[in-house]
Amino acid sequence: MDSFIQQLINGITLGGIYALIALGYTMVYGVIQLINFAHGEFFATGGYVGVICLSFFTGLGYMETHPIFCLTASFALAMMYCAYLAIGVEKIAYKPLRKESRLAALLSALGVSIFLSNGLMLTQGVYDKAYPSELFQNGFNVGIITISYLQILIVCLTAVLLVALNLLVFKTKIGMAMRATAQDKTMSALVAIGSNRIISLTFAIGAGLAAAAGIMVGLYYGSVRYDMGFLPGIKAFSAAVLGGIGNITGAMLGGLIIGMVEIFGAGYISGEYKDVFAFIILIGVLYFKPTGIMGENIDDTRV
Amino acid sequence: MSKKSLSIVVMSLLVIPFIISTASAKTLKIGSMSPLTGPYASDGTDIKNGVLTAIEVFEQQEGPIPGYDKIELFPQDTVCDPRQAVAAANKLINLEVVGVIGAYCSSSTIPASETLNEAKIVMITPASTNEQVTDRGLPYMFRMCGRDDDQAPAAARFIKESLNAKTIFIIDDKTTYSQGLADGVSKNAKAIGLNVVNHDHVNQGDKDFSAVLTKVKAANPDILYMSLQGYSPAALMTIQAKRMGITSQIVTQDAVFQPKYMEVAKDTSEGVYLTYGFTDPTTPEYKAFEAKYVPKYGKIAAYATYAYDSTIALLKAIKAAGSTDADKIKAELMKLDFKGASKHVKFKENGDSGSSYIAFKVEKGEFVPYWDPATGLIKK
Structure with a gap:
């Protein structure tokens, strides 16, 4: 039982990270029906900007005196950097192809993904970059269950970001504009919603969330490397499909399910098949409900 | 002179300098195979750096190999993937390399060595420790590191x-x-x-x-x-x-x-x-390696030292053989008995060189x- 709860905590932590990345896929798909395969690379870039900022702060000695400030600043910088990177990528690689077939944009996305990950390799090197912070490395024990402060930080931050995103999409004017664009670009243009601006914003938000996930992964696992975006990218994409691509709540749910299944599969059946279990669930759900758990829908919950 | 024959003369005049230049500046080509991208890129890069250092040290200590002006390395990326490794091996065969240092992952070395052996090219692995690497009885397969x-x-x-x-x-x-x-x-x-x-x-x-x-x-x-x-x-x-x-x-x-x-x-x-x-990090051989490697590539890592020794062994054998024939190089490799940076190098009948775990x-x-x-x- 103790180890069940421990595995549950592990699963929530991993699932939260997948959920944050999955949101980017699902939001972009919702607005322009494009699977942005370069999304995993925004996640990796976020992790790298984080390690650069935190190393810089540690070098100055601020990390000792103002840890909270340094973390906040690193998160803000990484999220902003990735947001602008995503806007740039969209303008260069996707916008000119918006009128072409969807396949063209998809290939362009794959190209951007390879370009960004190799760019990271060439500029940052092939070696792992270690996160400087030993902060939150400790934890506390409840019985034999160990919870690290980092796990708490990750779960809390993920929850805050998810709630903030929900508020943004469903309670603000910008969110309404996003939902309108997702439903009908021409119609929303008629009521004076600039679709280009909304699409940029969607990319920016998705990439910002991925960047936050990147730093959290870096802090949690202690290091980042240039190819870190690939596997979580694939998992998060599966999570988005599982939850129903285009649906925000679905992406969150999908991320949590994939994370949980992976951890429990590895914990109770066998570690070598954990990815298999995640995909069995995916295939099972898609077999009975091809639109995913929450379903890709046309009503106003889609972004 | 007709226009056609004139053009032939001009063409041949253009080609001659190339023929002469290749004849006078001959390059000894050797290949390396290791993962330069993918999850093991760092270990693969260490191997490539070790090989490059060895070429530099060898040229400095022993001078050029008779008949060649310089030694050139063709590093290939295997990504630690068996298919890529075989493709890399084929590419090295087409480049007509004399010997190959690599690969890193045993799962790459095993299929790649089959291809290279068919083409009669000597391969020395600095890093693949799986028993099957040398236990298959391939004639041109050697190993510098130990066995699992x-x-x-x-x-x-x-x-x-x-x-x-x-x-x-x-x-x-x-x-x-x-x-x-x-x-x-x-x-x-x-x-x-x-x-x-x-x-x-x-x-x-x-x-x-x-x-x-x-x-x-x-x-x-x-x-x-x-x-x-x-x-x-x-x-x-x-x-x-x-x-x-x-x-x-x-x-x-x-x-x-x-x-x-x-x-x-x-x-x-x-x-x-x-x-x-x-x-032993105190031997003069290790110091010579360290002096060249560290300023350029930083701390010495897992298989750089073995890659260095593999390359030195290969170059020594090629020089002694005075030929690019795999059988002659193999005969010279078997005769080698020298102090390397990592250990005392002496190959056994099956291509292993002993473990010292x-x-x-x-x-x-x-x-x-x-x-x-x-x-x-x-x-x-």
């Missing part, structure tokens, strides 16, 4: 005799190398009366090991044996194990012998043991020789 069936008993004996452990939990990541070694350790440990409580697997490229480590914590073994390909997953697993409060001693193996391991795992790597071939301990961010199977504790 030497490493596994050394590790099992170390765990029993020096660490006085009774129970072991083994984790591998299912590569030819890591799984072969893990099976070997498991078999040897059982044979000398240790209790292997569990043998679990993770996937290549995993970052999250919390599930399997929770199992380790519940089992609470004396030893956690990590058989992982490369320092990067090993560092991640060490950090997560310590954070989770696992108190088992961690023992790991040669692929983790990389200064980057301590850089990433930091304090959590203190007190971790690993088995690796013994290299000892246990190292991580102390203050350095790998310190700790225990020798022959003599016991090196330092208290």
Whole structure:
């Protein structure tokens, strides 16, 4: 039982990270029906900007005196950097192809993904970059269950970001504009919603969330490397499909399910098949409900 | 003179300088194969750097090889993928290289060596420790590093005799190398009366090991044996194990012998043991290697030293053979008997050059020789 709860905590932590990345896929798909395969690379870039900022702060000695400030600043910088990177990528690689077939944009996305990950390799090197912070490395024990402060930080931050995103999409004017664009670009243009601006914003938000996930992964696992975006990218994409691509709540749910299944599969059946279990669930759900758990829908919950 | 014959003369005049220049400036081509991209890019880059250093040192110490002006390296990327490795081997065959240093992963070396042997090209692996690399009886396959069936008993004996452990939990990541070694350790440990409580697997490229480590914590073994390909997953697993409060001693193996391991795992790597071939860092040969390598590429890592020795051996043999014929080079390789940077190089009939596994301990961010199977504790 103790180890069940421990595995549950592990699963929530991993699932939260997948959920944050999955949101980017699902939001972009919702607005322009494009699977942005370069999304995993925004996640990796976020992790790298984080390690650069935190190393810089540690070098100055601020990390000792103002840890909270340094973390906040690193998160803000990484999220902003990735947001602008995503806007740039969209303008260069996707916008000119918006009128072409969807396949063209998809290939362009794959190209951007390879370009960004190799760019990271060439500029940052092939070696792992270690996160400087030993902060939150400790934890506390409840019985034999160990919870690290980092796990708490990750779960809390993920929850805050998810709630903030929900508020943004469903309670603000910008969110309404996003939902309108997702439903009908021409119609929303008629009521004076600039679709280009909304699409940029969607990319920016998705990439910002991925960047936050990147730093959290870096802090949690202690290091980042240039190819870190690939596997979580694939998992998060599966999570988005599982939850129903285009649906925000679905992406969150999908991320949590994939994370949980992976951890429990590895914990109770066998570690070598954990990815298999995640995909069995995916295939099972898609077999009975091809639109995913929450379903890709046309009503106003889609972004 | 007709227009046609004029053009022929002009053409031949244009071509002649090329023929002459290739005749006078002949390049000795050698190839290297290692993962330069993908998850093992760092280890593969170390190998390439070791080879480049060896070429530089060889040209400086022994001068050019008769008949050639310079030695050129054609580094190929295998990505630690069998298919890419075979493609890289074919590319090197087309480039007409004389010898090949590589590959890194045993699962790449094995198929690539079949291709290279068919084309009669000598291959020396600096890093593939799986037994099958030399046990298939390929005539042109050589190995500079040790063998896993030497490493596994050394590790099992170390765990029993020096660490006085009774129970072991083994984790591998299912590569030819890591799984072969893990099976070997498991078999040897059982044979000398240790209790292997569990043998679990993770996937290549995993970052999250919390599930399997929770199992380790519940089992609470004396030893956690990590058989992982490369320092990067090993560092991640060490950090997560310590954070989770696992108190088992961690023992790991040669692929983790990389200064980057301590850089990433930091304090959590203190007190971790690993088995690796013994290299004396005080010999003049090692110093010569160090003097060239460190300023250019930084700290010397896992297989750079073996890659260096492999290249020196290959170049020595080519020079002595005075030919690019694989059989003549092989004959010279077998005659070699010299002090390398990593060890004394003397190839055996099957292409191996012997193992010298000892246990190292991580102390203050350095790998310190700790225990020798022959003599016991090196330092208290």
